[in-house]
Amino acid sequence: MAQGFQADSQSNLMAETNYVGPFSRFGSTSRKDAWWVQPLLVFLVLSSFVVYATWAAFQGKHYFYGPYLSPLYSPELFGDSPHSWFGPRPDWWPQFIPWSPALLILWAPGLFRLTCYYYRGTYYKAFWADPPSCTVSEPRKTYRGEHSFPLILQNIHRYFLYIAFFFLIFLSYDVWRALWFTDPVSGEKTFGIGIGTLVLVINVVLLGGYTLGCHSLRHLVGGIRDRLSGAPVRRTAYRCVSCLNRRHMMWAWMSLLWVAFSDVYVRLCSMGVWTDWKII
Amino acid sequence: MPSATFQVQRGGAGGGRLETYTTEVAEGMVVLDAVLQIQAEQAPDLAVRWNCKAGRCGSCSAEINGMPKLMCMTRLSDLPPGKPILLQPMKAFPLIKDLVTDVSWNFRVKKMIKKFKPRPPDAADGTWRMAQEDVDRVQEFRKCIECFLCQDVCHVLREHHLFEEFIGPRFFVHVASLEMHPLDVEDRREELKKADGIGYCNITKCCTQVCPEDIHITDNAIIPLKERVVDKFYDPLKRLFGRWRGKK
Numbered sequence: 001m002a003q004g005f006q007a008d009s010q011s012n013l014m015a016e017t018n019y020v021g022p023f024s025r026f027g028s029t030s031r032k033d034a035w036w037v038q039p040l041l042v043f044l045v046l047s048s049f050v051v052y053a054t055w056a057a058f059q060g061k062h063y064f065y066g067p068y069l070s071p072l073y074s075p076e077l078f079g080d081s082p083h084s085w086f087g088p089r090p091d092w093w094p095q096f097i098p099w100s101p102a103l104l105i106l107w108a109p110g111l112f113r114l115t116c117y118y119y120r121g122t123y124y125k126a127f128w129a130d131p132p133s134c135t136v137s138e139p140r141k142t143y144r145g146e147h148s149f150p151l152i153l154q155n156i157h158r159y160f161l162y163i164a165f166f167f168l169i170f171l172s173y174d175v176w177r178a179l180w181f182t183d184p185v186s187g188e189k190t191f192g193i194g195i196g197t198l199v200l201v202i203n204v205v206l207l208g209g210y211t212l213g214c215h216s217l218r219h220l221v222g223g224i225r226d227r228l229s230g231a232p233v234r235r236t237a238y239r240c241v242s243c244l245n246r247r248h249m250m251w252a253w254m255s256l257l258w259v260a261f262s263d264v265y266v267r268l269c270s271m272g273v274w275t276d277w278k279i280i
Numbered sequence: 281m282p283s284a285t286f287q288v289q290r291g292g293a294g295g296g297r298l299e300t301y302t303t304e305v306a307e308g309m310v311v312l313d314a315v316l317q318i319q320a321e322q323a324p325d326l327a328v329r330w331n332c333k334a335g336r337c338g339s340c341s342a343e344i345n346g347m348p349k350l351m352c353m354t355r356l357s358d359l360p361p362g363k364p365i366l367l368q369p370m371k372a373f374p375l376i377k378d379l380v381t382d383v384s385w386n387f388r389v390k391k392m393i394k395k396f397k398p399r400p401p402d403a404a405d406g407t408w409r410m411a412q413e414d415v416d417r418v419q420e421f422r423k424c425i426e427c428f429l430c431q432d433v434c435h436v437l438r439e440h441h442l443f444e445e446f447i448g449p450r451f452f453v454h455v456a457s458l459e460m461h462p463l464d465v466e467d468r469r470e471e472l473k474k475a476d477g478i479g480y481c482n483i484t485k486c487c488t489q490v491c492p493e494d495i496h497i498t499d500n501a502i503i504p505l506k507e508r509v510v511d512k513f514y515d516p517l518k519r520l521f522g523r524w525r526g527k528k
Contacts, residue, residue, distance in 0.1 A: 030346030030366055117503050121483035131435040134486035135346055135371075143440040147479030155506075155514035215499070219507035227462045229411030245499065 026139040027132060035133040042126035045253075049260055053106070056263050060100035062270040063263070067178045068196040070266040071203055071259050075170040076101045083177070109167055112160035113256070117215045118248050120146075120154060158216040168204065168211055175200045181278070193280040196265060203262045206255035213244030213251055281306065284356060285364040286314060288326065292377045299323075300364065305356055312340050312351035315367065315379070327378035335492055338427030342379050343368040348429040348490045370432040383428050389447050392475070396458050397466040414462035420500060421457035423493040426450065430487035430497055436480045446477035449487035449497045456501035459508070469512045472505055481506070 029035065056063075056072050063073040064081040076083045078090050079101035089099050097103075113119050124130045131138045146154050178200050181192040211217075222228050222238025229235070244251065268274040281304045290299045301318045312330055319326045331337040333352045340351040345359065345366050359365055373381040402409045430449040436442050447455075455476065459468050472478045487497045495501070511518050 030343060030368060032345045032360070032363070032366070117483055121485050121498070124482045125484055130482060131439060131484065131486075134433050134435075134484070134489060135343070135348070135438070138435065138439055141440070143436065143442070143480070145436065145480035145482045147445075147477060151482075152479065152514075155510045158507075158510065158515065215503045216507060219504055223504050223507065224511065226460050226464070227411070227414045229414050229462075235413070248499075 026129070026137055029133075029136040031133075031135060035136055039126040039129075039132055042122050045257075046123060046126065049256055052260055053110075053263075056267070057102035057106050058098055058100055059267075060098070060102075062267045063102070065196065065266050065270040065276065066182070066194075067180055068194075068200060068266045068269070068276075069174050069177070070263040071171055071174070071200070071207075072106065072263045073102045074167075074174050075105060077104050083174075105167075108160065108163045112157075112164045112211075113252075115154050115157035115160055116252065117157070118252050157214075158220065161211070161214050161216050164211050164214075168208055171200070171204050171207060175204055191280070192278055194276045194278045196269060196276045198279075199258075199262050199265050203255075203258050206251065206258045209244055210248070210251035210255040212241060213246075213248045214241075215245060215248070217241050218245050284314060286318065287364050287366045288315070288318070288323075288378070289368040290323075290326070290378050291375075293375050296375070298366075307357070309356050310352055311342075311344055311349075311354045311356065311359075311365070311367070314356065314365075315351060327376070327380045329380045336425060338425035338492075341370055341427045341429050341432065343370060343432070348432045350427055350429070350492050353492055370428065372432040372434070372438040373428070383431075385443060386426070386428055386431060386448075386450065389451055390454065393447075393451060393455055394458070394466050394468050394471060396461065396464055398463040399465045408463055410462050417500075418457045418460050418462075420495055421453045423495055424450065424453055425493060427492060429490045429492065433486040433490045434481075435484065435486070436477075436482075442477065442480060446480045447475075449481070449502065451476070452478065452481070452505055453495060453497055453501045456505055459505065469509050473509050473513055478502070478506055478509060 053072060056070075063070040064076075064083055069076060069081070069083045073079070074083070075085060077085050078087060078093075080088055081101075084101070093099055125132060129139050130143070144151070146152055175197070178197040179191055179193065180189045181194070182189055218238065218241040221241055222231075222234045225231070225234065228238055265274065269276045283302050284305045285300060285302045287298045287300050289296050291297055301322055303314055303317050303321065305314055310333075312328075312333060315326070315328050316330070319328065328340070328351075330340040330352065332339070335350055335353040338350070341348065342351050343349070343366075344351065344354055346368075348370060351367075356365075367379065369375055369379045369381045370383075373383050373385065376382050398408065401407055428450060430453075431437055434448050436446045437448050452472075455468055455472065458464050458466065481502055483498055483503065485498045487502075488495070488499070491497055
C-alpha cells in the first residue's frame with residue numbers, strides 16, 4: 001500500500017508535507033484479526049434492545065404483576081395499575097398517539113444512555129462506522145465529530161444524569177414495594193421476597209453501578225478540582241465514582257440487559273407464562 | 281533454528297512496496313530484533329528509527345499487522361505463529377523512508393499549548409507545597425513517552441487529516457497534565473474548545489487501546505477535559521451558579 005505526500009508551500013502545521021492518501025475504500029485495513037466482530041456484536045445487541053424496548057413500551061399492558069412493576073414503566077405517572085401515581089390515562093393525551101405509560105418516561109433513561117460517553121464511542125463505531133474499528137477506513141471523508149451540530153448536543157449529558165438520579169430513587173422504591181405481597185383472600189399486605197423481588201433488586205444494583213460510575217458524575221464530584229487533599233468528602237466521592245467508572249463498560253451492558261430481562265420477567269409472569277416463586 | 285517471515289513496507293514518499301524477508305528467530309525476540317537482523321543480514325538500506333529497545337524512548341513506533349505498536353515491545357511469540365508479519369510505518373504521518381515517518385508536526389503542536397503557570401510560591405523561600413494525592417492524578421500523564429501511536433491510530437488525524445484543527449490524544453494528555461496540576465493556574469478551556477478541537481474526539485478509545493504505557497487517555501484525560509469545556513461553554517446552570525466553579 002503506497003502512501004503519497006505532496007510538498008506544501010503554505011506555512012501551516014503540516015508545513016513540509018501534505019497528506020493525499022492512501023485510504024479510500026470503506027473497510028480497508030492492514031489488520032489481520034477479526035476486527036469486525038466487536039462492532040457487529042454491539043450493533044446486534046443494541047439494536048435488539050432498542051427494538052424490544054420500543055415494542056414493550058408501546059404494549060401498555062402486562063407491565064406489572066402483583067407488587068412488581070417493570071422498570072421500563074417506572075415511574076408510572078399515569079396508568080391503570082396500582083403503581084400509578086396520578087391515576088389513569090390523562091385527558092390531555094392526544095388521541096392520535098398510542099397510549100402507554102412508558103412513553104411518558106422512557107425518553108429520560110434513553111437519552112441518558114444515548115449521550116453516555118461509553119455508549120457514544122461504541123455506537124459511533126457500530127452504527128456509524130466512524131470508524132468501524134481502530135485503523136479501519138471509514139465510508140465518509142467528511143467529519144465534524146462532536147465539534148458542531150448535531151453531535152455537539154452530546155454535551156448536555158450531565159443534565160440527563162441529574163434526571164437519572166430520580167429514576168434510581170423511583171426504582172429503589174419499586175424494590176421496596178416488591179417486598180410487600182397482597183394476600184388474595186384477606187387483602188392484607190405481608191412481607192415477602194419473590195424471584196421477581198430479586199430481579200428488581202439486581203436491576204437497581206446494576207443501574208446504580210452504571211449511573212454512579214458516570215464520567216460526568218466523576219467530574220462533578222471531584223474531577224472538577226485540581227486539589228482534593230483539602231476536601232475529604234469530595235475526595236472520597238471521587239474515589240468511589242472513579243472505582244465504578246473503571247468498569248463503566250461492564251455496568252453499562254449488564255444494566256442494559258438486565259432492564260430488558262426485568263421487563264421480560266414481569267411480562268411473562270403477568271401473562272401467566274412464568275410462575276413467580278416466593279422465597280419467603 | 282525456527283524462522284519467521286516479514287512483509288516490510290519499503291520505499292519513500294513517492295511510493296511503496298511490500299518486500300518479503302525470512303529470518304531466523306529465537307525465543308524472547310521482539311519485532312525490532314528481527315528487523316535489525318534483517319537490516320544486518322539482508323537489507324542494509326532498510327530505514328528504521330530506534331534507540332533504547334526498552335519501550336522508553338518511543339522511537340520505534342510502527343504498524344504491526346495493521347495495529348500501531350512499539351516494535352521493541354512486541355514479542356514475536358505474541359503474534360500469530362506461522363503467518364507473515366506485516367510491518368508498515370505509521371500511516372498518519374508523512375513517510376520519509378521505509379519504516380520511518382516525519383513526526384515533527386507533533387513538536388510544532390506542542391509549542392502552541394499554553395505553558396505551565398504556577399501559583400505564587402507557598403513559602404518565603406520560593407517553594408510550593410503539594411499533597412501527594414493531588415500529584416498522583418497527573419502523574420499518570422507523565423508516563424507518556426511520546427511514541428505518537430495514539431496520534432497515529434486516531435481517526436481524526438489518520439483518516440480525516442484534521443491536522444490544522446485537532447491536536448490529537450497525545451496533546452490532550454499533555455494539556456491534562458498541565459490543566460489538572462495542583463499548582464497550575466492557567467485556564468486552557470477556550471483553547472481546548474477552539475484551537476485544540478477537543479470536540480472532534482468521538483471517544484472511540486483507540487488511543488487508549490494502543491498506548492504502550494497504559495495511560496487511560498480517554499477516561500482520565502480527554503473526557504475530564506471535555507467536561508471542563510462543558511463547564512465553561514455548555515452548562516448554563518454551572519455558569520449561573522458561579523460559586524461552583526471548580527477551577528483552582
